[in-house]
Amino acid sequence: MRDALSILASSAVVPPSATPSHHHRRRHSNYTTTNTRTRPKPNSKPNPQFTASSPLLSSSRWDNRQSLRYYADLASKLAEDGRFQDFLMIAESVVASGVKASEFLALLSGKSVASGIARVIGEGKVNSGVEMLFNGVRKLGIEPVQLFDGAALESLRGECRSFLKCGEVERLVSLMEMLAGFKFRIKELVEPSDVVNLCVNKRDPTAAIRYAQNFPHIEMLFCSIILQFGKRRDLVSALTAFEATKQNLSSPNMHAYRTIIDVCGLCGDYLKSRDIYKELLARNVTPNRYVFNSLMNVNACDLNYTRDIYKQMEKLGVTADITSHNILLKSCGLAGQVELAQDTYREIRTLESKGALKLDVFTYSTMIKVFADTKMWKEALEIKEDMVSSGVNPDTITWSSLISACANSGLVEQAIKLFDEMLQAGGQPNSQCFNNLLHACVEGCQFDRAFRLFQCWKERGIQQATTDDNQSNLDECVAVDQMRVPFRPYSHLTMRVPFRPTTSTYNILMKACGTDYYRAKALMDEMKTLGLSPNHISWSILIDVCGGSGNVAGAIQILRSIREAGIQPDVITYTTAIKICVANKNPKLAFSLYAEMKKHQLKPNLVTYNTILRARSRYGSLQEVQQCLAVYQHMRKAGYKPNDYYLKQLIEEWCEGVIQNEHQNKGPFASRMTDFGPQSLLLEKVAEHLQDSNSESLSIDLRGLTKVEARLVVLAVLRKIKEKYIAGNSIKDDVSIVLGLQKLGSHFTKDESGVREGVIRLLHHDLGLHVLAVGFRTGNDIKTDKRGPLRLEEEVLERIVSPQAPESPTRRPIVLQRLKVTRESLHHWLQRRICK
Structure with missing residues (x-):
């Protein structure tokens, strides 16, 4: 200054x-x-x-x-x-x-x-x-x-x-x-999208929001911010930007709601999209059709919910468009509901005939894909005819789905014919179309043909396409950058078709290697030289090929090397390795991989559970049974409905092992698989009584079981007691067996289901154990039946009375029927078993 x-x-x-x-x-x-x-x-x-x-x-x-x-x-x-x-x-x-x-x-x-x-x-x-x-x-x-x-x-x-x-x-x-x-x-100083991308790259939603607030019209910029965070799978930041949108706008913006719902789909959190929809309804705001379509699309994996949203859409007076119906078709396809998809398709055609809407290429392509996924290739071709007759031209996705429909059924010639039709119609095949042709060869077990096609596409110039059985069909010219395929029957016409192998291309070829590990490994190396990165599927196939040749150690070594390549093994990779261990009768290694998989917080799928449950052909120890039952329980908790027939067979065999040495003939009350109903509680009861947490408990609850199921539960507990006794754990208490409810004053021996009679016969007749019936004393005498002494012991019983009303003199209290096996009797039985 x-x-x-x-x-x-x-x-x-x-x-x-x-x-x-x-x-x-x-x-x-x-x-x-x-x-x-x-x-x-x-x-x-x-x-x-x-x-x-x-x-x-x-x-x-x-x-x-x-x-x-x-x-x-x-x-x-x-x-x-x-x-x-x-x-x-x-x-x-x-x-x-x-x-x-x-x-x-x-x-x-x-x-x-x-x-x-x-x-x-x-x-x-x-x-x-x-x-x-x-x-x-x-x-x-x-x-x-x-x-x-x-x-x-x-x-x-x-x-x-x-x-x-x-x-x-x-x-x-x-x-x-x-x-x-x-x-x-x-806006003239720096491109807004560049600033948004910088904020997204830095995972800084606050900075992005501050920047957007400097513009007079911020709706579109906020939506761009939400979407960019979604593409990076950063749902938390996207939701932060969405909340800022609500604070900066005076009224709900449907475009912002639609964007955040789409982002929920990108991030795989479809439940969050439902919460956002509920919030919108709570504010008495009716979403537009675009919000409804996004919500349906994100939740397409849940057919019931998607259909409910469609009905709510109609109830609220929002007109469904062709996109809404296409999403319904997609949801049917994902759920494997082919018949429902066909009904929906017919409804759409009816609406079209009334002029309510117009079917587009996505409608036909979606329906074709539904049939392709279920190997219904003829029905897929019929949809194509409907499409052409309606004046709708198939696009690349349509042709790819058609070829896939034939490929999934192993129809190589039909797939090639469709490929030629696509070229004649002026279609531009993408890499998926070529991959579908290779897949058709693999499904049709024409492995050499798949390799010939691939080599021709890479190395040779031009070769005429033909379906003559004496020639190599579609061994056409495809260079790495282009392929020339003459139209058939107009052989004087040629067309340039781009072809670049993808990771999926090499994955399909690796499947064609069978058990030739070195050929599959060479394909993976070739993939890397072209700048393609092997994915989880690539590694899983390599593990499968190696294990298929009997080299279990090599397959496990590949699994370990995946992490060294910078890829985290996924559920498919682990399931493949577990399958190899099971196929080569190495259940111990299979269960160790299953435990490792859960340690890395990977959720097993249905294939994983079914594979690991078949790891053993029989059970030899309590720990093995506990291991499999734990898998079974996890499977049920995860929402899967297993076919437990095989597991019940193994449990039956293991339980009956307690008695087979004493009486090879199991008697009339021996378990038979045909006695198990579809809602059998056997596995749950066995799992409950064999848990380590119940090691000190010697109470067996048989309520709700049939006589066959009750027999197996009792045998399972006895085998558990036996194995723990051999391991050095002494018997400290009596075994209490709860049979069920009974009114006082009714005949004590009445047993409609046969559970009590069957259990007494098993314990006393087959195993030689001393059985006491626990009930009210009706006299000092000892009741006897022809199977042996059955003493009615004086004890305090559990009474079940209604809490709403006092006990009436005319009303009979309900008690629990129980049996008891004494500790001394168990001790003598175990000593006899061990001495034998």
């Missing part, structure tokens, strides 16, 4: 207008003094105070245009050096003297001012430097944006790009906020 005053004071002694011949020299001398910041001598007088009322700044002194230009140049130089405070002092003084701000502004050097601003911005002094300058010039009636000409704006734009390139999101957004506040068109 002192230097600037010195400049102005010295200029008062020799005004620029009075000495025109020395004007340039004097100005240069003063500026040099200013730059070097020469301090006045200690004993020199200080510069006089400089005010607007000083004679120096009287309006008469500014009559000379050259003097005004002089101070404008001086102010420009100060701004260029970043000395904004001195710049503002001169500007304020000039304007205070009566000079119009616009006149002074016109004389400033925009390039110098912009250069100084850019330098201060680069030093990170946005708030303390640039913002102070902008506030100062605004007080003078000058908008900061007026300081910038085209070159100056370009300089500012370059500084913004520099922040963008360096990834300095905070500095860039802060600068954008400041510039927007001073009416700069920040």
Whole structure:
């Protein structure tokens, strides 16, 4: 400040207008003094105070245009050096003297001012430097944006790009906020999508929201932010941006709701999309059809929910369009409900006949895919005929689905015929079409033909397509970059078709290797040389090929090497390895892989469960049974409905092992698999009683079981007791067996289900154990039946009476029937078993 005053004071002694011949020299001398910041001598007088009322700044002194230009140049130089405070002092003084701000502004050097601003911005002094300058010039009636000409704006734009390139999101957004506040068109300084992408890359939704709030119309930019976070699978950040949308907009924006629902689908959280829909309804807002379509599409994996949303859509008066119906078809296909898909398709055709809507290529393609996935190739071709007759031309996806329908059924010739039809119709096959042809060869067990096709596509030029059985069908010319396929029957016509192998291409070929591990490994190496990355499916196939040759150790080694390649094994990879262990009769290794899989928090699928449950052909120890029953319970909790027939057979065999040495003939109450109903509780009961947590409990609850199931549960507990006894655990208590409910006063031996009779026969007759019936004492005598002594022991029984009403003298209390096997009897039985 002192230097600037010195400049102005010295200029008062020799005004620029009075000495025109020395004007340039004097100005240069003063500026040099200013730059070097020469301090006045200690004993020199200080510069006089400089005010607007000083004679120096009287309006008469500014009559000379050259003097005004002089101070404008001086102010420009100060701004260029970043000395904004001195710049503002001169500007304020000039304007205070009566000079119009616009006149002074016109004389400033925009390039110098912009250069100084850019330098201060680069030093990170946005708030303390640039913002102070902008506030100062605004007080003078000058908008900061007026300081910038085209070159100056370009300089500012370059500084913004520099922040963008360096990834300095905070500095860039802060600068954008400041510039927007001073009416700069920040959209012209840097592309908004670039700023949004930077915020997304930095996982910074707050910065993205701050940037979006600087625009007058923020709806589309907010939707872009939400979608970009969704594409990065960052649902938390997307939801943060969505909440900011609701706060910045006065009313619900349907486009924002549709976008966040789509993002839920991208991130695999379809349940969150349902919560967002409920929130919308709670606000008494009716979604439009686009929101409904997105919600249905995200939840297409749940057919029941999708259909419910469709019905709600109709109830709320929202008209469904063809997209809505297409999503219904897609949902039917994902659920494997072919008949329902056909009904939906017929309904759509009916609506079309009434003029309510028009079927599009997606409708036909979706229906074709439904049939393709279920190997109903004839029905898929019929849909194609409907499509052509309706004047809708099949696109690449349609042709690909048609070829896939034949490929899934192993119809190689039909798949090739469809491929030729596509070319004749002017279709452009994509890599999926070629892959489907290779898949057709693999499904048709024409492995050599698959390799011939692939080699021709890579290496040879042109070869005529034909379906003659004596020729190699479609061993056509396909180079790495292009293929020429003559149309049939118009062989004089040719067409260029792009072909580039994909990871899926090599995966299909690896399946064609059978048990030839080295050929499959060579294909994977070739894949890498082309810049393709093997995925989980590639590694799973390689493990399967290696294990198929009997090399279990090699297959497990491949599984271990996947992590070294930077890929985390998924559920399919582990399931493949488990299947190999099971096929090679190595259940111990299979269960260790299953445990490892759960340790890495991978959820087993239905194939995994079914595979691991078949790991053993028989059970030899309690631990093995517990292991399999734990898998079974996890499977049920995961929502799968297993076919437990095989498991029940093994449990039966293991349980009956307790008695087989004593009586090879199991008797009339021996278990038979035909006695198990579809809702059998056997496995749950056995699992409950064999848990390690129940190791000290010797109570067996048989309620709800049939006599066959009750027999097996009792045998399972006895085998558990036996194995623990052999391991050194002594019997500390009696075994209590709960049979069921019975009214007092009713005949004690009445047993309609036969459970009590069967259990007594098993324990006493087959195993020689001493059995006590626990009930009310009706006399001091001992009841006897022909199977042996059955004493009615006097004990306090559990009574079940209604809590709502007191016990009536005429009302018979209900008690639990129980049997008891004494500890001494068990001890003698175990000793006999061990001695044998």
